[in-house]
Amino acid sequence: MDWKSIPTVKEAAELSYLMWERGWDEANGGNISYLLTDEEAESLGYVPGTGRTIELPGVPDGVRGKYVFVTATGSHFRELKDNLDELTGICYIPEEGDCYEIAYGLENSRPTSEFDTHLAAMAVRLAADPEQRVVMHNHATSVLAMTHVAPIDEKEFTLALWRVITEAMVLFPDGIGYVPWCVCGGKEIADKTLEKMRDRRIVIWGYHGVFTTGKSLHDAFGLLETVNKCCEVWLTAEACGHRNPGIDDKGLREICDTFGLTPREGYLTC
Ligand code: 13P
Numbered sequence: 655m656d657w658k659s660i661p662t663v664k665e666a667a668e669l670s671y672l673m674w675e676r677g678w679d680e681a682n683g684g685n686i687s688y689l690l691t692d693e694e695a696e697s698l699g700y701v702p703g704t705g706r707t708i709e710l711p712g713v714p715d716g717v718r719g720k721y722v723f724v725t726a727t728g729s730h731f732r733e734l735k736d737n738l739d740e741l742t743g744i745c746y747i748p749e750e751g752d753c754y755e756i757a758y759g760l761e762n763s764r765p766t767s768e769f770d771t772h773l774a775a776m777a778v779r780l781a782a783d784p785e786q787r788v789v790m791h792n793h794a795t796s797v798l799a800m801t802h803v804a805p806i807d808e809k810e811f812t813l814a815l816w817r818v819i820t821e822a823m824v825l826f827p828d829g830i831g832y833v834p835w836c837v838c839g840g841k842e843i844a845d846k847t848l849e850k851m852r853d854r855r856i857v858i859w860g861y862h863g864v865f866t867t868g869k870s871l872h873d874a875f876g877l878l879e880t881v882n883k884c885c886e887v888w889l890t891a892e893a894c895g896h897r898n899p900g901i902d903d904k905g906l907r908e909i910c911d912t913f914g915l916t917p918r919e920g921y922l923t924c
């Protein structure tokens with residue numbers, strides 16, 4: 655099977671364009687990775703050891719022997735759909751060694767500069783739920799604006815968003831992880847992100863952007879949309895004087911009881 659015929663590759667191209675249209679992926683902002691299913695991987699017929707090998711210290715065991723679709727570093731999301739060969743590709747993660755192989759695509763390029771964080775986040779999420787195979791990062795505008803205004807405390811931040819719309823609790827009962835600003839692309843931000851990803855699907859990077867994970871690209875994107883929407887409504891309400899308190903703890907608990915959800919421990923008072 656041609657790697658570009660995998661439905662998820664097409665989906666990634668469409669969604670990346672949509673994200674760019676929304677203004678969430680200016681220039682090369684944002685990156686996406688997707689762990690292929692075993693069936694998809696087998697259909698490719700790649701022979702390990704034949705691709706370009708690139709060093710990567712600390713490859714997590716959870717992704718060894720797997721194939722990962724990923725966007726290229728420096729790729730512009732508005733161009734992705736018209737140039738999959740250079741701006742995206744599929745990497746094979748060997749069973750051993752601090753490296754990966756470029757099996758398809760990524761011509762004249764390399765995976766995102768945050769590939770190590772993606773692989774580690776993938777491994778962490780797969781350990782929590784074997785179905786979680788997508789990692790998505792971008793610069794969703796309202797989320798970013800919110801990091802300039804809202805409390806820089808993940809419990810307060812989560813509660814602020816839960817109170818905004820009913821769907822917030824439904825989509826992210828585990829809450830939001832918050833990493834205060836630090837330079838991206840390094841070990842510090844990666845370690846802090848992974849720690850929070852162990853029991854959450856969303857991590858916000860202050861003054862930078864957001865990481866979401868999911869079972870599919872649409873799942874991760876839906877979560878991202880919801881978080882961004884909550885932030886947008888919160889900011890609008892704040893600008894208008896924020897006169898009403900939003901959904902109180904009793905109401906949030908009622909949502910959980912109705913939909914069979916477990917809210918993050920210690921966040922609600924009832
Ligand atoms: P890449 O172009 O390396 O994917 O980086 C984009 C980005 O958003 C960095 O945080």
Ligand code: ZN
Nearest residue numbers: 683684792863
């Ligand atoms: Zn970024």
